[in-house]
Amino acid sequence: MPSSAIRTFHYDAAHRALTIQFQTGHWYTYEDVPLDIFEGMWSAPSKGEFFNAKVRDRFYYRRDQLAS
Numbered sequence: 001m002p003s004s005a006i007r008t009f010h011y012d013a014a015h016r017a018l019t020i021q022f023q024t025g026h027w028y029t030y031e032d033v034p035l036d037i038f039e040g041m042w043s044a045p046s047k048g049e050f051f052n053a054k055v056r057d058r059f060y061y062r063r064d065q066l067a068s
Helices: 035-043 047-055
Strands: 006-012 017-022 027-030 061-064
Touching (some): 017 047, 035 047
């Protein structure tokens, strides 16, 4: 999953939470994200472009203090 912006991401279906680690090493968790958004991101050729179009500024988020 090479991306210039996103290192990795995970989805917790039970909590509808999308957790993203950016290339900077920072982790963010986006809340109440529908499964189809995660699936779209997973299959998108550009994770960063998809994130900017469909996730960024659309869901409540928190910055996590997870180890990188």
